[in-house]
Amino acid sequence: MLAVVLCLAFGAWSVQRDRAEQAGELADSYVNLARRITGEAVETIDAIHAEPAECGPQEVARLRALVLNSRFLKAASRLENGQVVCTSIIGRVDPPAQPPRVDLAGDGGRRISFNVPELGAPGSRSMVIREGNAMVSIHARTFIDLADPRLDFALVAKDGDVGRLLFTNTPALQGLERVSGTEPTLTFNGQRYQVRCLQAYTGCIVATLRVPQGVWGSPVMIEMGAFGLLLGLSGGFAFSAFLGRSRSLSRQLLLAMRSGELRVVYQPIVRLSDRRRVGAEALLRWTDATGKPVSPDAFISEAERNGMIGQVTRFVISRVLEDLGDGLRRRPDFQVTVNVSADDLMDSGFLPFLSARLQAARLQACSIGLELTERTTANSRELSRAIARVREAGHKVYIDDFGTDYSSLSYLSRLRVDAIKINRTFMQALHDQSDQDTIAPQIVVMAEVLGLTMVVEGIEEEQQAAYFHTLAPDALAQGWLFSKPVEASLLFS
DSSP states (O other): OHHHHHHHHHHHHHHHHHHHHHHHHHHHHHHHHHHHHHHHHHHHHHHHHHSOOOSSHHHHHHHHHHHHTOSSEEEEEEEETTEEEEETTTEEEEEEEOOOOOSEEOGGGOEEEEEEEETTEEEEEEEEEEETTEEEEEETTHHHHTSOTTEEEEEEEEETTEEEEEEESSGGGTTOOBOOSSOSEEEETTEEEEEEEEGGGTEEEEEEESSOOOGGGSHHHHHHHHHHHHHHHHHHHHHHHHHHHHTOHHHHHHHHHHHTOEEEEEEEEEETTTOOEEEEEEEEEEEOTTSOEEOHHHHHHHHHHTTOHHHHHHHHHHHHHHHHHHHHHHOTTOEEEEEEOHHHHHOTTHHHHHHHHHHHTTOOGGGEEEEEEGGGOSSHHHHHHHHHHHHHTTOOEEEEEETSSSOOHHHHHHHTOSEEEEOTHHHHHHHHSOTTTOSHHHHHHHHHHHTOEEEEOOOOSHHHHHHHHHHOTTOEEOSTTTOOOBOHHHHTO
């Protein structure tokens, strides 16, 4: 809608501008033609001066020839001692006649008289131009009839800024007096007019298009309206795309942390030997404003790509300590693990943040374990030093989703973590393979060699629990067989 309105406004401006240009062009055409008429008059005056003679048959014939050979002149006359003595119309004037009154004195002694009776032609009126001893007449309506019928106009004789209105075909220009010959436009009675002047003859035309067609009926407006609609649709799509970017998953995640759409739930971790809860994994869940859940894989990956993962991790840690502070103080042997990235551990501000929050909650470092996904540990040299600092502070470090990427004895040996969590994909392998085909026993042996605690994820059936209990009696486990993720208030019940 904004594009349509803007385009229509631009269209209206264009129509007005085009009309002003058209009025200017018509006024220019008028001035050019008026210049030809006045130019012809001046040439005839010069010709009369060129061959001075007494008014006789030969001179009358010459004056008549000058008029006949002209296009716009009505009469030519010669003066002596300031009086008209010879004309192309009546020949010799006897007695000599007084020239018409002077309405305007031009450059070089040129005098102009408007709308005066023509000598020897009763009822006829002329515009007379006189200079020296020569005078020519032009029909009084010639300059009026030159104007294009599409114009509302006024003809103004100009003397400086003061003008004399000679003729107008519109009441709107009645009373016009001041016309500047240097400005191309003027505004009079709220209407804008084009101004064109014959500087040499101190006359101007002031014009605008007559009763123009309504702006809204102009083809330009129809075209601009259609263009505005297309532009608006395109702009709408572009704006929607912009909103989409501004409401990208990372931005929405940031807003969700502030608005309360994010919550933390806890999946219990049990000892396989007695099924007692000894810990829990903190899991971040997001239900957006429409009530639709957002996949953790999607928003965590987005947070990692956009450098927001540190904010997410700190949000989770703060929420865990708020939710479970009382329960963890009652159960110092209970540990909650929080998922972190390699960037978190290598962030120099992360460990001080965690320590400060634990101190504020009056909890020991052992209450919080840190789970590091295996895919983030490929560059292990620098990470191993960060892990060492975290373990020295009293936190256990787990490798999450172990067995899916970089599993090897040397890999675990370099990282020097406390525990591994076997990925849930191995649970499906127990259905698809024989016990002898699964690599789970190899992982158990690897963990035992390195003295690592083992947590088995994704256990949903008793068969799976029994299998891993036989394979690793001291292992821990989590899965729907023991409990789905629960709210903080149900974790210690």
